[in-house]
Amino acid sequence: MPTTEINDETVTGLVGDAVAAPSMHNAQPWRFLYHRGDHLIDLYADPLRTMPTADPEDRALRIGCGAALLNLRAAAWHAGLRPDVSVSSSPDGGGLVATVRLRGADPGEIDYDLAGLYEMIKERHTSRYPYADEPIPDGLKQRLTEQAAAEGAKLSFPTGWHLSFILEVMEEAEADAEYEGDPDEQKWVRTGTAQSDTARDGITEYSLGSRRREGRAPVRNFARGHAATDRGAAAFERMPQMAVVSTAEDDPKAWLAAGQAMERVLLLATREGVASSFATQALERSHLRWVLRDPVRGAGPVQMILRLGYGPMGPHTPRRTVRDVLEMAP
Known part of the structure; x- marks a missing residue:
């Protein structure tokens, strides 16, 4: 698994995979800021996409951001990059959630289990249809x-x-x-x-x-x-x-x-x-x-x-473009 060069195109692709994550009511409550010089991606909660009635503590918002973070990590490992994550404990609903530092990964340190799930990022959909009464093994x-x-x-x-x-x-x-x-x-x-x-x-x-x-x-x-x-x-x-x-x-x-x-x-x-x-x-x-x-x-x-x-896998649901959620910084 060759290491991918870390540049704007690479980061755009990683964020494109991240935003395929599920979130409460598909509100997509995330924003990303890429620091080119340090190869850092900051993940922020979007304060404009909170739900004061259903999610007053921003618990579901953080869960959605966590799903996006997992996708970003899987995509990075698949690209031969190591995503070192620092988690913020700030309770602020619009604050920094996590920072991901990207660097090239040696073959021996790649999380192949997580990288192996990468292909499913764009295949996973929510299905609100009936399932068969067949038990999961x-x-x-x-x-x-x-x-x-x-x-x-x-x-x-x-x-x-x-x-x-x-x-x-x-x-x-x-x-x-x-x-x-x-x-x-x-x-x-x-x-x-x-x-x-x-x-x-x-x-x-x-x-x-x-x-x-x-x-x-x-x-x-x-x-x-x-x-x-x-x-x-x-x-x-x-x-x-x-x-x-x-x-x-x-x-x-x-x-x-x-x-x-x-x-x-x-x-x-x-x-x-x-x-x-x-x-x-x-x-x-x-x-x-x-x-x-x-x-x-x-x-x-x-x-x-x-x-x-076991049943229909569900349709594709809309997503904001990477341009809507990603900002590049020096």
Whole structure:
């Protein structure tokens, strides 16, 4: 794996891979500043893309930035570059999140496991469609768990009463959202041909997925409050397969680690033909988020809940251009 020359074109490509990451409501809450002389890439949270109602602590914002950071690291290793990361613990929602110093890597120090996930960066999409009731093999679950552990987080697959409890909490949160509404959610949904075809962010009409006719999959109804959409109704999984990302701590550094772990899990899942979506309804309500912890295993704070399974991989969703998010400095 030859080392790539570090120049503006290289950095533009790395950031282009970074911004393919998932984020809450596809808000893409990141900005990048490249310092040419030092080969440093600063990753900032974008204060204009916060969600004061659904994410008042900027926890989900940091998770999204963590996913982008993981993509950048995977792309760098794939290019034969070593990405040395320094994480900022600043609580400021618009502040510096992390700094990545790039340098050439010797073949023996390359993280081939992470570099091997690079090809999946542009293949990973959120799928809000029904999945088959085919179980994910235990061996793959173990490998996914190891990916999360490599980033300092824990991945667990709830079953039995714990899974049923999580689904009940999700249903409660979705019912509350239907009743109360969510201004952050409304802001980022793009319905109608004109909006969907020209959007560079947000959740477009073509990515809403099917309406749930039956089943217990926690699929969010992003179309509520918008003009009727012709999505059709479908039967979802009777007992969906959920994965919980948790961390030992609950602070900005832990949120960033959770985002990196989440994206690393999703990239491997994509490579193995496993589709994915997110179940964040309850995580946006502090009184519900804390009850999701597994009291038996003693896991730490829940940061993200994933729905995994075999089904359609989901459509491409819009992204802002690199020009929109990257600034070059001397």
